[in-house]
Amino acid sequence: MDKLNKKILIEFIIPIFAVLLALIFSDILILIYKESPLKIYKLLLEGTIFNSYGIGQVIFKTTPLIFSGLAVAFAFRTGLFNIGGEGQLYMGTFVTAVIGAYLPDSIPRFLAVILCLLGGFLAGGLIGFIPGFLKAKTGSHEVINTIMLNFIVLAFINYLLVTYFRVPETLHTKEIISNAHLARLSEFIPALDSTYASLAFVIAILTAIVVYVILWKTKFGYELRAVGHNPEAAATAGINVKKCIMMSMAISGGLAGLIGLNYVLGDKYYFEEGFSSGLGFMGIAVALLGRNHPLGVVIAAFLFGVLSEGGLVINAVVPKELVDILQAIVIICVVASTTEVRKILARGK
Amino acid sequence: MAENIIELKNIVKRFGKVLANNNINIAVRKGEVHAIVGENGAGKSTLMKILYGLYHPDEGQIIINGETIIKNSPKNAVKHGIGMVHQHFMLIPPLTVAENVILGMETSKGPFVDINTANQRIKKLSDDFNLHIDPSKKIEDLSVGENQRVEIIKVLYRGANILILDEPTAVLTPKEVEDFFKVIKSLIAQGKTVIIITHKLDEIMEISDRITIIKHGETVDTINTKDTSPKEIARMMVGRDVLLQAEKKVAQTGKVILDVKNLSVTKSKDVLALDNLNFEIKAGEVLGFAGVEGNGQTELIEALMGLNTEKIKSGKILLEGNDLSNSLTKERLEQGFSHIPEDRHKRGLVLEYQNSDNLILGQQHNFTRTGLLDRIGIDEHSERLIKEFDVRPPHKEVLSGGLSGGNQQKIIIAREFFRKFKFLIAAQPTRGVDIGAIEFIHKQIIKARDEGKAILLVSAELNEIISLSDRIAVLYKGKIVKIVDADKTNKNELGMYMTGASNG
Incomplete structure (x- = not known):
């Protein structure tokens, strides 16, 4: 042992x-x-993990990075490099926001959140599926196709937003119904008062656990990882490699589609153009640092969350x-x- | 008594806790062919790498030409006249022989490579040692045997007096082996010394003067070839008596299990890898496919297994009359195919998986409950197979990539024999496997045959093909040249068919 x-x-x-x-x-x-480096680090830590407001903000910043890192790690375990997180998250977040905005007000809270989540996952998954499909059917490389799709999706969403969905004079969609709001963590932990940390963080942690179970405890994950390590041996063993590639890219895209959850259901309550500022790409760093393991991804996301919030704290010096x-x-x-x-x-x- | 050109004294080499070489003593005499034999993992390769300066021994002495070598390195070894010909050729196909030979030690004329001088020197070496190599030809236009001779020229060009040949005949046809032995004889005639590492006992008997046997990292003995027999060498290698020839009863064949009709597979746009193959295998029968590698064996296996199906041009594959030509690999396995892949690293194993995960590869659905892997069942299953097939080290958690080749092969054999199969493809089932394990694998194959399975055997070892098969099909350039009964043929006849002659 x-x-x-x-x-x-x-x-x-x-x-x-x-x-x-x-x-x-x-x-x-x-x-x-x-x-003095010591002074700066002390300042950084005091402003983040050593006070309750800081912790709340770190959690808020960590949440999307967990989804983003999981998306990259999931594809990576199947031997695929998904750098289309940015496009997938735009599509996912946009659909989440639109569903949230147009649901009937009377819908129960739990159902509303589930529908928004599902919409985001499926929309992101669709964008991830396209390069997966192209790879499986034509052999074209997913790195090229995911990058290119980023441009297409971003432009397409902007078109939809500006033409059909924006609130006039703004660049955002209309607000989601209040039953689709994710509760702030401060409702349960008063010390986190006035931070944006929401239940999206809990969903992110649960998602990490689900990803772990899928990859290491299910037959499906066993097959995906076999394809990731040695596609020829997997094919020889009768595993449908093409199907695995398409499924993995779709799930990876779906995970990326949840990156904006925090923002849309927990903070601003609408989709706004340019809100992401590279969260999809940060997933690559998170997955790399987290060694493509869900636990590692959560830890790495937290570290980047600290750094991101810490940047604001030390900005004075x-x-x-x-x-x-x-x-x-x-x-x-x-x-x-x-x-x-x-x-x-x-x-x- | 001839002088010793190389002496290795009390060589010890450890890798972590593993003792690869434990007190090895070898003395190689000037002008002899010295064979080093031992099972896989016995420490032959480590020893040769120590001699060539790639590894440093933890203890012991290396004495070359009476001079004790303190700090050995490949550069130093070359300086002392040692040249190594690796099992896998290290040549660049689009370059010419001369360009490959001088690589790394180009002589120049001003800013230009002086290829003419090199050509002349190589021509002379080729003539001196009967190598028949034209220095201006491109490597990609040469045969495997010629490639090997280029490798030999490479070390001679660097002034080698002592040549280490690592499994030199593994990739050669019988005819090429004959030529190769002539080359060795002319090397010796010109005063060179040859150390040959191999596990082919009949070849050792034919070519070597003395033999050193290594077992578990220790020298067992050095003996004169003329005073020994293959049986004795095998016993010294393994530590017990070994059956060198598979024993089998007369085949009791039943109905046709596998029927292949008009199978054609393309290689590139206009070239066929397999050209209209027709054959059948009955229950209780082993059909061996002999042939030089690259004559369509790989494509045949892939076509049968439903891999790379886009290359299949035409043909039908029937299992007990059911047409599986359009079935997925998974369906074929479910219908009763089993498959020992020819390249275990490429197709047989996920090297990053632990043994228990590799032991269920392709059967994972039998170890699943509501989508979740049944870990307890997998562990029990693995422990049973590891024990039954004597996998070493006997741990289910060990990554398969860390096992020796023979033990990796045992993992695959264990897994594929566990399937409920009707038809088995055994491709190079004993490649790189030591003789103790070969005996075991052969027994398993014969047992399956006697139980009424149909078996397709592909092997580069003619001895294996002849001793295991009931009938032998010879593949040449994608066609079956001839199908003969195994008990009515011999190596020479097969060797002729393998080079395309259609009647012996």
């Missing part, structure tokens, strides 16, 4: 190593800025772009250290 523990250890060491390496780089940057740089360095370090750490460990034997 110590072999298993070692495996888990390696999975954790790589991201920790990457974060530490990133901290060293950012120390240098802070020093160049003639500030150093530019918040410092945090953007820190995030970028973390990503580069994860990518670069994956093989390095393995080598070091192998040598230490």
Whole structure:
């Protein structure tokens, strides 16, 4: 069994190593800025995880990153690189908002939320399915097709928004009905008062658990991962590789379709053009740092949530772009250290 | 007594807890052909890599030409006249022989590569050692046997006096093996020393002067070839008596199980990989497919299994009269196909999966309850199969990628024999598997045949084909040249058909 523990250890060491390496780089940057790194980090932590308002805001920022990371990780486990999260999340969020806005007021609260969720998932899933279908049927690469679809979907949604769905003089849809609102966490935990953290976070955690169960506990997940590791062996064993590719991309897109849940059902209550600012792409970083595992994704999303909120906190002392740089360095370090750490460990034997 | 050109003394090499080489002692004499034999995982490759400077021994001494080598490296090994010909050729197909040979040590004339001098030197080497290689030809236009001779030229060009040949005959036809032995003889005649690593006992008997047997990382003994027999070598390798020839009763054939009609498969646009194949296999019968690799075997297996079906041009595949030509791979498996793939890494296993997950690959639906994997059932099943098939190490949680080739093959064999099958494709079932395991796998195949299964055997080993099959079909350029009864043929006759001759 110590072999298993070692495996888990390696999975954790790589991201920790990457974060530490990133901290060293950012120390240098802070020093160049003639500030004390310790002071900045203290400020950052005090403003985020060491006060209740900070925690609430971190949870708010973590929620979409969990969905985004799960979307990338899910496809990755089937050997697919979904970088179309941005398009999928736009479609998903837009549909969520439209459903929420046009549901009858009398609909029960639970049902309203379920319908919005389902709509977002299916709409995002449809956008994910297209490159999956193209890959399965024609062999064209999903990376190219997901990127290209991003442009198409964004333009299409803007067209729909501007032409049919916007509230005049604005760039957002009309508000969703109040029964489709997700409760703020502060209703249950008063300490989180005045933060935007909502039940969307709980849904995100539940989704991570569901993803874990699907991938590692079901026959379907067993087949998906077999395709991800070795599609030829999977095909030889009678697994329908093409179907797996299409299903995986659709589910990945569906997960991305839920990224905007937090925003539409828990915060603004409408869809607005340009609300995402790259959340779909951040999923790649989250999945990478989280080693494509749902637990890792949740932890990594939380870390990026802290950094994102922390950027606002330290903005008074150093530019918040410092945090953007820190995030970028973390990503580069994860990518670069994956093989390095393995080598070091192998040598230490 | 001839002088020792290489001495390896008390070599110990550990990888973590694994002892790959434990106190190995070998002395190679100048001008001899020295064979090193041992089962897979016995430590042959590690030892050769130590000699070639790719690994450093934890303990022990390497003495070359009487000089103790302190810090060995491939560069140093080359300097001391050691050349290694790897099992897998390391040549660049679109380049010429000369360009490949001089790669990494190009002589130049001003800014240009001096290819003419290289051509002349290679021509001379080729003539001196009877290699028959034209330095200006492209690698992609050469046969496998010629490729190998280019590899030999490569090491000779670098001044090698001691050649290490790793499983050199694995990819050669019988005729090419004969030519290859001539090359070895001319190398020896010119004063070179040859170390040959192989597991083919009859070849060792034919070509070597002395044999060192390695077992579990230790030297068992070094013996003179003329004083021993294959049976004795096998016993020393495995530690017990081994059946070198599969024993089987006369086939009791029943009705036709597999019927293949007019099967044609395309390779590229106008080229056929399989050209109008017709054959049938009866219950209780092994039909062996002999042929040089690349003559359509892979395409035949894929077509039968329903893989890469877009390449199939025409033909029917019937199992007990049911037309499965348009069935999915999954349906064929459910109908009673079983399949030991020819390339276990490519098609047989998910190397990143643990053994228990690989043992249910393709049968996962039998270990599922309401969509969820039945972990307890899978674990019990795996433990049973691992014990029954003697997989080592005997752990279901170990990743299959970490097993030796022989044990990986056992995982596949265990899984495929567990299926309720009527028809088995056994493609290269013992490739890279040690002789103890070969015996076991052969017994399993014979047992299945005696139980009335139809078996299609594809193997590059003619001995295996002849000893297991009841009938043998020879494939050449996608056509069945001939189907013969196994007990009425021999290697030479098959070798002729394999090169396209249609009557022996």
